[in-house]
Amino acid sequence: MQFDKPATTNPIDQLKVVGKPIHRIDGELKTTGRAMYAYEWHEKNTPYVYGYPVGSAIAKGHVKSIDVAAAKKSPGVLAVVTTLDVGDREKGKFNTAKLFGGSEIQHYHQAVAVVVAETFEQARAAAGLVKVDYEAEDGTYDLRAAMPSAKKPDESTKPETAVGDFERTFKSAEVTLNQTYTTPDQSHSMMEPHASIAVWDGDEVTVWTSSQMIDWWRTDLATTLGVDKEKVHLMSPFIGGGFGGKLFLRADAVLAAFGSKAAGRPVKVALPRPLMPNNTTHRPATIQRIRIGAGRDGKITAIGHESWSGDLEGGGPETAVNQTRLLYAGANRMTAMHLATLDLPEGNAMRAPGEAPGLMALEIAIDEIAEKVGMDPIQFRIINDTQVDPENPERPFSMRNLIGCLELGAKKFGWSERPKAASHRDGDWLIGMGVAAAFRDNLVVPSGARVKLGNDGVVTVETDMTDIGTGSYTIIAQTAAEMMGVGIDKVAVQLGDSRFPVSAGSGGQFGANSSTSGVYAACVKLREAIAAKLGFNSENAVFENGEVRSGDRSVPLADAAGDEGLVGEDTMKWGDLTKTHQQSTFGAHFVEVGVDAFTGETRVRRMLAVCAAGRILNPITARSQVIGAMTMGAGGALSEELAVDTRRGFFVNHDLAGYEVPVHADIPHQEVIFMDEVDPMSSPMKAKGVGELGLCGVSAAIANAIYNATGIRVRHYPITLDKLIGELPEVA
Structure with a gap:
């Protein structure tokens, strides 16, 4: 059809x-x-065995040799397969980094071997006996240091846009903002690890795995194994979270397939949690420069957004300027993306790629320019609303109710009672409210x-x-x-x-x-x-x-x-309806925070999301998606950061002890309101997506609430207490 x-x-x-x-x-x-999730799949009388991966101890270079003699002699070991045994392989279409095979090391914790044994404990113990001799090379691991070498990304990413005369209009604007914001590398941190079971029957392989995209995985796995796609049967009936980290074929499925072939048995492989942040993909860090010019009446006359991110050679940018091309009116506009080559693990899609980190910066900048103009931040957003694509005014939005989301949210949240910055206390807590627009394309x-x-x-x-x-x-x-x-x-x-x-x-x-x-x-x-x-x-x-x-x-x-x-x-x-009408989803996030006046500890007190995303197919499951996204936004604002060792090229805090995600105690009452909307341009369902919209803007709303509570403007995520405490004595 x-x-x-x-x-x-x-x-x-x-x-x-x-x-x-x-x-x-x-x-x-x-x-x-x-x-039954991937690792739990079982059939009666099937003798499953276990594979344990060995990850590279260097970030860039080559494997000179691998000594597996001791590992093979270890109790219970059935097979050891190394990257040198497998040799160079085509990596498939959807990954930038190869997953397994050959001597080249492209990133830390890249899989270099898998040990198969009768029990998990035996496989893990034997994996520790594998000795790898490397030839390390110098790499580039620091985004800020790599900024001068960053280049314009491939044209397929639409790296630049320009409308009107941004530079001249910005310089002559009555009120201007020129600030830089940063977002860190982030990890998907889903509950279920990357896990697979593989079993061969002749020249055909069946893989139970945890995959968001069955056909993509099947195609790339067939390519990597060197078999016809029809020989690969992939199953993933239940998945314990993905957030984009399971969009593309991962090493666990490849290792399970090679391990099963070598051992002649059905093999289970799960990536240990400490291996996941470096071995799999992550949300790449960004450095974003935003310039906005406005009149005293609050109307934006010029808006420019530049973003720098990094990836492995052949990778793509974090498209953090996407929303700025569509969200607010303004006759003179400029956006640009710059891509540095970094030898860190592959940067790729994580929930709402582009808009999520982009709005973390843009929606702080909007609050800042609104304050300079002397206007309420909600009113500023409303007067700069547009019902047409601001880069192509002949192309209207199929449905756009950002104003309705902002106005209804303000009423429900009690925005009229929002205090002036650093003026309201509840005991030792400084109290503030923040808002941010939510935007995500409808694909x-x-x-x-x-x-x-x-x-x-x-x-x-x-x-x-x-x-x-x-x-x-x-x-x-x-x-x-x-x-x-x-x-x-x-x-x-x-x-x-x-x-x-x-x-x-x-x-x-x-x-x-x-x-x-x-x-x-x-x-x-x-x-x-x-x-x-x-x-x-x-x-x-x-x-x-x-x-x-x-x-x-x-x-x-x-x-x-x-x-x-x-x-x-x-x-x-x-068909081509997206060419004649821009299809997007909109929303507004409202947050109240308390900041301890003496320690700088921030606590989210309440949250509200108002979403306009077409017909809601099931309000229960849709609400679940939005509150989960709001929770992720709280983590992005306050705690989540993959710390980069810029000398050795790896993420130091590569487990859930060091990489801090929100827990129940961090999340207060969350309310979600869906606007009554159908969009006939979108599909016969007249629906749109909502699960990523719920994240977009949340972190900025928290940052803006912290500013309202303390008067301290933080432009670099996560907003940890060390970024507040230096100015708190004066505030307190």
Whole structure:
């Protein structure tokens, strides 16, 4: 099915199932421990063994030799496979860094060997006996030091934009801001580690893994193994979080496959937590310079945003200027990205890449220029709203209600009671409120599904879509139930299997809208097949209450299936509507903080997110996504930072003891409000993504609240107490 014109009224609009607060249909499996995650997969009488990875002890150079003699003699060891044994391999399409194979070392903790043994403990012990001789090379590990050598990224990233005359207008503006902001390297830190089980049957391999994108992984794994893609069967029915860290094939799956081949047994490999930050991808650090010129009336006349980030040779930039191209009006504009070559682990997608770190800077800058103008920061944002793409005024937004989000949020949060900076105390706590706009592009990608009707009246959906804790099982079931006119208890959903039609996968905030649209398309095919079999006109047939009705004739769905059942399969493809209309999601984040007047400790006291993101397919699962994102934003603001050893090129705090993420005690009451909105330009579901919107802007809202509490402006994340305490005695 091709979606190339705005959606009109369709069966989804009945909203008998879609849009209802239905609890997760997979919830019972997860809460009772019956949902099998990658490392837990088991079949009776299968002799699983264990692989343990060995990571590189240098960040750049070559492996000269690997001595595995002692490891092979260790108790229980079945096989040792080294990167030299495997040799140079094609790495596939989606990774910048290679995962395994050859002598070159591109980053610290790159996999150089895997030891396979009867037990996990035996494999781990033997891995410690592997001796690697390296030839180390000097590398570049400091982004700030590498700024002078940074270059314009590949044109595919749209590295620069310019409208009007930014430099001249900025210099002549009545009020100007020129500041630099920094965000650190960050780790995905999902609960479930990267884990895989591989088993070979002749020249075919089956891999149970933790993957957000089944087809991407399958394609690249086949390339790395040097086998035909049809020989690779990938399964990932349940995933314990990903945040972008499982978008691309990872070393655990590759090591499990090579280890299983060598040992002749099904092999389990999980990356130990201390290996994950350096071995896998991360959100790269940024240095961002923002310049804004405005009139005394608060109208932006010039806005410029430059960002520097780094990655391995051949990698791409952190696109932190993306939102600045679309969020606020202003006739004279400039954005630019600069990419330095760094020999750190690969920088790549982490929840809301681009907008998340970009808004961490931009939304502080907006507060700063609003203060210079002498205007309330919400009012400043409102008067600089735009209903068209400011870089292409002929292209309107398909739906944009940022003003509604700001105004409703201000009312609900009690913004009118916001104190002047450093003026309100509660005992030893300095109290402040902050706000930030939320913005994230609405992306859609092709997505396929197969829908089967059985003679028991059950509708079964098959798609390789994944559920990373987002609620995919449930919203897909809701979509099929709505389309086929049955209760959700009559829908079975099977996900995460490469034998099923290729879906959107989970990433980029495109998963929910795209995958349900694919199910919609498949259900249209199934409805047509049912109508044809029953002699109905498919355009007039009504599917409801487990029946198909046309005129005064109705037939139970189960009867329509017959003995063989019926199948509908299709892929939703997308036309050019994004060329004529900019599709984005919007929101507003409000935060109240307390800062200890003597220690600088910051505590988030309450949070509110107001989101305008098209039709909300399930308010329960959508709210869960937003509060999780808000929590991640709190971590980004106050604690999360991968500390770089700029001498040896690795992240020092590579575990959950040193890399501090928020815990329950850090997170207070969170409230989420969804605006009543549908966007016919977006999809037949008239929905958009929301899981990344919930993160965008949160950290800046906290930074702005800290400023309101203390009068201290911090422009470098995370906002730890050492960045406040020097100025606190005067404030206190």
